[in-house]
Amino acid sequence: MYTLGIDIGSMSTNGILINDKKEILSSIIIPTGASSKKAADKTYQQILTEHTLSEKDIDYIIATGYGRIKVPFANEVVTEITCHAKGANYYFPNARTIIDIGGQDSKVIKVDGNGNVLDFVMNDKCAAGTGRFLEVMARTLEIDLEDMGGLSLNGKDNVSISSLCTVFAESEVVSLIGADHKTADICRALHISIAKRITAQVKRIGLEEEIVMTGGVAKNIGVVTELERNLGCKIKISGEPQINGALGAALIALEKARSKNNNPVSVSVSIPENTPDETSLVEFSAEDHKLPKIGYFCSYTPVELIRAAGFHPVRIKGSEKESCSANEVLCGNICPYIKAVVDQKTNGNLEDFKGMVFVNSCDGMRRLYDAWVKLDEGKKSFNYILDIPKNTDDAAVFYYANLLKNFKEKLESFFTLKIHHDDINQSITLYNAAREKVRLFLQKYWGGYIGQSGYEIFSLLKKGVNVVPEKFQIYLTHIMKQRDGIRDTRDVPRLFVWGSIMENEKIMKIIEDAGAKVVAEDLCNGSRYFDAQVNISDDPILSIAKRYIMRSPCSRMVNIFERINKVLSIMQEKSIHGAIYHTLKFCDHNLLDYPMIKKTFHEKNVPLLHLNCDYSLSSEGQIKTRVEAFLEQLTSASRKE
Numbered sequence: 097m098y099t100l101g102i103d104i105g106s107m108s109t110n111g112i113l114i115n116d117k118k119e120i121l122s123s124i125i126i127p128t129g130a131s132s133k134k135a136a137d138k139t140y141q142q143i144l145t146e147h148t149l150s151e152k153d154i155d156y157i158i159a160t161g162y163g164r165i166k167v168p169f170a171n172e173v174v175t176e177i178t179c180h181a182k183g184a185n186y187y188f189p190n191a192r193t194i195i196d197i198g199g200q201d202s203k204v205i206k207v208d209g210n211g212n213v214l215d216f217v218m219n220d221k222c223a224a225g226t227g228r229f230l231e232v233m234a235r236t237l238e239i240d241l242e243d244m245g246g247l248s249l250n251g252k253d254n255v256s257i258s259s260l261c262t263v264f265a266e267s268e269v270v271s272l273i274g275a276d277h278k279t280a281d282i283c284r285a286l287h288i289s290i291a292k293r294i295t296a297q298v299k300r301i302g303l304e305e306e307i308v309m310t311g312g313v314a315k316n317i318g319v320v321t322e323l324e325r326n327l328g329c330k331i332k333i334s335g336e337p338q339i340n341g342a343l344g345a346a347l348i349a350l351e352k353a354r355s356k357n358n359n360p361v362s363v364s365v366s367i368p369e370n371t372p373d374e375t376s377l378v379e380f381s382a383e384d385h386k387l388p389k390i391g392y393f394c395s396y397t398p399v400e401l402i403r404a405a406g407f408h409p410v411r412i413k414g415s416e417k418e419s420c421s422a423n424e425v426l427c428g429n430i431c432p433y434i435k436a437v438v439d440q441k442t443n444g445n446l447e448d449f450k451g452m453v454f455v456n457s458c459d460g461m462r463r464l465y466d467a468w469v470k471l472d473e474g475k476k477s478f479n480y481i482l483d484i485p486k487n488t489d490d491a492a493v494f495y496y497a498n499l500l501k502n503f504k505e506k507l508e509s510f511f512t513l514k515i516h517h518d519d520i521n522q523s524i525t526l527y528n529a530a531r532e533k534v535r536l537f538l539q540k541y542w543g544g545y546i547g548q549s550g551y552e553i554f555s556l557l558k559k560g561v562n563v564v565p566e567k568f569q570i571y572l573t574h575i576m577k578q579r580d581g582i583r584d585t586r587d588v589p590r591l592f593v594w595g596s597i598m599e600n601e602k603i604m605k606i607i608e609d610a611g612a613k614v615v616a617e618d619l620c621n622g623s624r625y626f627d628a629q630v631n632i633s634d635d636p637i638l639s640i641a642k643r644y645i646m647r648s649p650c651s652r653m654v655n656i657f658e659r660i661n662k663v664l665s666i667m668q669e670k671s672i673h674g675a676i677y678h679t680l681k682f683c684d685h686n687l688l689d690y691p692m693i694k695k696t697f698h699e700k701n702v703p704l705l706h707l708n709c710d711y712s713l714s715s716e717g718q719i720k721t722r723v724e725a726f727l728e729q730l731t732s733a734s735r736k737e
Contacts (some may be wrong), residue, residue: 156172181207392454
């Protein structure tokens with residue numbers, strides 16, 4: 097029996113052939129070049145020729161690495177995180193922490209005694225501290241990349257590189273060269289900066305010996321030495337660390353081949369496709385209303401009052417294409433959603449709105465209001481900001497109710513109208529009916545009786561936020577009749593998604609395309625928006641205030657433990673295997689909560705993946721790799737049980 101592992105990296109393509117005794121028969125390392133597919137084909141043919149084999153002689157092939165999807169002859173693709181764990185375990189069975197620094201990313205992986213992934217962290221889309229980073233620096237220093245490590249051992253710790261950004265670090269290196277610093281000293285400074293970055297990654301998942309280093313950068317003695325100094329322990333390295341990912345892929349391929357021989361027949365059940373007369377939930381649209389629009393940005397905005405005033409409340413979606421216009425009025429390290437909606441404003445896409453309502457829910461939202469007022473300077477615009485308490489007691493309810501009364505009066509005076517209690521109660525009734533229909537709809541979905549994906553459900557709810565409630569209620573009734581009794585019986589990992597606002601629902605699609613099902617979510621522009629109804633009363637404004645303060649809270653409200661326990665309870669109730677905590681970069685509230693969330697989930701032995709994302713999908717490859725590795729981790733844990 098022969099199995100093959102191919103690791104398509106950004107700088108090199110590596111191939112490993114093993115037999116059923118796990119003996120390495122062939123190992124190949126070639127430059128990837130411009131085409132991942134050509135590099136994979138070349139590696140494959142070279143191995144076949146070397147051993148006089150045909151394609152039929154290879155029982156199973158697994159591709160890994162950033163170019164893994166470019167290998168058409170592979171039976172399966174597996175993330176490099178899982179493969180590096182298996183490869184390191186082959187050489188070092190006692191390994192518990194693996195550091196892999198490749199051409200374009202760095203990873204720290206925690207494993208068990210069988211090489212199964214327990215946890216991992218991965219750098220973002222920046223190439224800082226990777227093989228590509230070192231390649232650029234070597235070129236700037238006019239030395240061979242292979243010589244950097246040896247040179248740095250003779251360098252002094254008398255200069256520093258303050259930036260790990262490849263572009264900025266290159267500028268620093270040029271300045272140091274101009275100041276006549278020795279090449280050896282600059283090399284050491286570069287390696288120290290890399291070691292600091294990797295050490296921080298190691299500490300995020302917890303240092304546990306023994307430590308193994310893999311990837312091409314493991315050949316750099318300078319980086320290894322500085323890492324050992326920082327970590328305070330020796331690092332194990334195999335004879336050829338660059339082939340470690342391909343070796344892990346070949347070992348996993350062997351497991352798959354044996355499993356296939358033992359279980360030749362497999363049956364899969366998928367969600368039924370839409371019939372020709374059905375409309376995809378993702379394509380749903382209901383914009384045909386005649387009401388003038390008022391925009392808002394936060395789910396704590398009282399839409400009932402806006403509708404009672406005769407306007408249709410619309411949550412503003414940011415511009416999908418990033419422009420530089422927001423940088424003129426906002427600082428760089430602010431929530432990307434805030435930037436994206438300012439882009440919409442400056443690009444003139446919101447001119448048909450009669451006004452905007454803001455909520456002081458975070459510093460970013462406060463800055464958004466300031467920027468908006470500045471952009472509207474000289475215009476007669478309705479821009480109103482609501483304060484909102486962080487507490488959820490009776491005092492907070494009465495406080496918010498008084499603010500809502502002021503808001504109502506401002507609407508009346510600015511637009512010269514009168515909002516009566518009956519108008520408010522009628523508006524409450526409309527939104528209550530839609531919320532109740534969403535509750536019933538989600539109950540059916542959670543029970544498996546609506547054969548749609550989590551991506552489709554979330555896309556529908558996102559659009560439902562901005563649909564007039566009476567039309568959304570009718571559409572949900574139609575969908576429930578259309579899909580009644582259709583069950584989703586797939587045996588796949590079931591996930592819960594929560595955290596920051598998720599404007600780009602394609603993240604859900606990436607998660608499910610990787611082989612999971614998003615069973616439930618807790619996002620302010622998803623199901624949480626529809627949570628809880630407003631009581632009809634003689635004081636409708638107080639009832640509205642109570643609904644918004646007492647409903648399922650977001651991270652800006654107090655009592656993080658209550659939110660965590662609620663999520664864990666939902667996961668247990670719905671038999672969910674793991675959670676994905678999604679945050680936008682610079683989202684202070686959600687990022688502040690994450691360490692406590694991670695600690696609690698770890699103590700409860702509940703798998704958790706953190707995705708820290710931009711507003712756009714510019715880092716789609718990174719997201720996909722992290723999700724696939726997380727699912728492989730879940731599947732591995734399931735097999736052990």
